[in-house]
Amino acid sequence: MSRVRVLVGTRKGAFVLTSDGKRDTWDVDGPHFGGWEIYHLKGSPLNPDRLYASQTSGWFGQVVQRSEDGGRTWEPVGNQFAYDGVPGTHQWYDGTPHPWEFKRVWHLEPSLADPQTVYAGVEDAALFRSADGGQTWQELSGLRGHGSGPHWQPGAGGMCLHTIVLDPKDPRRVFAAISAAGAFRSDDGGTTWRPINRGLKSEGIPDPDAEVGHCVHRIAMHASRPQVLFMQKHWDVMRSDDAGESWREVSGNLPSDFGFVIDAHAHEPETIYVIPIKSDSEHYPPEGKLRVYRSRTGGGEWEALTKGLPQQDCYVNVLRDAMAVDALDPCGVYFGTTGGQVYASADAGDRWSPIVRDLPAVLSVEVQTLP
Amino acid sequence: MIRVVLPVHLRRLAQVDGEVALDVPGPVTQRAVLDALEARYPALRGTIRDHVTQQRRPFIRFFACEQDLSHDPPDAPLPDPVATGREPLLIVGAMAGG
Numbered sequence: 001m002s003r004v005r006v007l008v009g010t011r012k013g014a015f016v017l018t019s020d021g022k023r024d025t026w027d028v029d030g031p032h033f034g035g036w037e038i039y040h041l042k043g044s045p046l047n048p049d050r051l052y053a054s055q056t057s058g059w060f061g062q063v064v065q066r067s068e069d070g071g072r073t074w075e076p077v078g079n080q081f082a083y084d085g086v087p088g089t090h091q092w093y094d095g096t097p098h099p100w101e102f103k104r105v106w107h108l109e110p111s112l113a114d115p116q117t118v119y120a121g122v123e124d125a126a127l128f129r130s131a132d133g134g135q136t137w138q139e140l141s142g143l144r145g146h147g148s149g150p151h152w153q154p155g156a157g158g159m160c161l162h163t164i165v166l167d168p169k170d171p172r173r174v175f176a177a178i179s180a181a182g183a184f185r186s187d188d189g190g191t192t193w194r195p196i197n198r199g200l201k202s203e204g205i206p207d208p209d210a211e212v213g214h215c216v217h218r219i220a221m222h223a224s225r226p227q228v229l230f231m232q233k234h235w236d237v238m239r240s241d242d243a244g245e246s247w248r249e250v251s252g253n254l255p256s257d258f259g260f261v262i263d264a265h266a267h268e269p270e271t272i273y274v275i276p277i278k279s280d281s282e283h284y285p286p287e288g289k290l291r292v293y294r295s296r297t298g299g300g301e302w303e304a305l306t307k308g309l310p311q312q313d314c315y316v317n318v319l320r321d322a323m324a325v326d327a328l329d330p331c332g333v334y335f336g337t338t339g340g341q342v343y344a345s346a347d348a349g350d351r352w353s354p355i356v357r358d359l360p361a362v363l364s365v366e367v368q369t370l371p
Numbered sequence: 372m373i374r375v376v377l378p379v380h381l382r383r384l385a386q387v388d389g390e391v392a393l394d395v396p397g398p399v400t401q402r403a404v405l406d407a408l409e410a411r412y413p414a415l416r417g418t419i420r421d422h423v424t425q426q427r428r429p430f431i432r433f434f435a436c437e438q439d440l441s442h443d444p445p446d447a448p449l450p451d452p453v454a455t456g457r458e459p460l461l462i463v464g465a466m467a468g469g
Contacts, residue, residue, distance in 0.1 A: 057380065058430060059380070059428065059430040059465065060380060060419075060428065060464070061428060063417075063418065079418075080416070080422045082422070082423060
């Protein structure tokens with residue numbers, strides 16, 4: 001029977017949750033790296049026992065950890081993220097030029113094609129790649145250098161490259177998203193890049209449909225249909241049917257079109273999930289009700305999924321990297337909250353239950369489906 | 372031998388218990404001790420000082436002999452009790468944060 005492994009990054013360590021294919025009882029292993037912020041963990045699709053973790057601290061900076069045994073043991077690998085050439089400047093909050101400074105790794109994305117290759121999205125926003133399993137990192141500087149980089153500005157959470165989506169059908173195509181710059185695409189393996197933000201409208205910037213400056217929170221893709229992208233923006237849920245060339249809003253009947261996570265069902269490309277959050281700045285569920293919204297029409301029409309989720313007095317947030325799906329049938333859906341709960345549904349969202357409920361604030365959730 | 376006391380998180384990262392004893396060739400300075408420490412425990416590179424600039428990370432402090440040496444030049448000699456191994460160099464994470 002298949003097994004499921006859920007990798008949870010929190011403000012105070014990493015946790016590895018495991019279950020069999022029924023997904024009704026769970027073992028919790030951790031904390032690993034207790035006391036450190038674990039922004040993200042992810043396993044290689046080619047070698048699922050190889051995991052990477054971004055371990056970071058205000059005191060001690062960035063560490064990258066690698067496991068070869070599914071998270072039981074770890075070893076630190078390379079943590080030097082040097083910007084290519086003269087780093088240059090981006091805009092600071094006061095409008096002045098500010099030098100690019102590495103702060104932390106937000107997201108690690110192992111290659112779909114080569115088990116030794118892994119990408120890292122970092123703050124201040126840049127994309128790095130390692131071809132030796134994380135021992136050394138080289139910046140893919142065409143992203144920062146494509147022209148708009150000096151005009152990027154940090155969002156409230158920092159100027160982070162938080163989303164990396166690899167095209168499973170075209171190994172040369174890579175998508176990345178940056179707060180608060182927008183979405184970008186490379187068609188040559190990360191050498192050259194261009195913004196793909198046509199159709200986005202953001203009221204918080206001087207020119208609402210500017211080429212860059214949009215606060216994209218997350219992008220999701222279904223592996224069978226990589227030209228279709230779904231986006232949760234600061235406000236608005238968006239969809240592209242042409243690999244980001246143009247976007248249209250599909251927020252439909254959501255109670256709030258603000259949120260952080262978005263993900264696609266493992267087997268139904270038109271089924272997607274978001275968790276509406278109230279904003280400006282409240283950043284908790286509307287009406288204190290934690291609801292996942294599911295669309296079976298690729299956006300536009302949404303249904304609230306509430307069974308097993310708190311429907312009163314719930315004021316947690318669900319951060320951008322904290323939702324994932326497994327590959328079982330029915331599809332399992334998982335998300336973690338800033339209140340330390342990880343909720344799971346083993347029936348594509350119909351019913352939910354907490355698989356662990358008193359962790360530190362959850363920063364990220366990834367799921368591996370194992371043989 | 373030069374004695375170094377690491378904060379608990381760096382002891383875990385370096386997989387050491389208690390004090391670290393280092394053989395430091397030449398003049399015993401902050402830079403020489405940190406060079407020897409990072410050579411012996413490569414996982415500590417970047418966690419105490421920047422990889423490139425070698426600047427001390429802001430929330431790290433260097434104490435010895437009841438003195439704060441954090442702002443001393445990296446090539447200044449460390450106090451004689453540290454250089455002779457009678458006192459340890461304390462690498463300290465600032466008490467701050469949540």
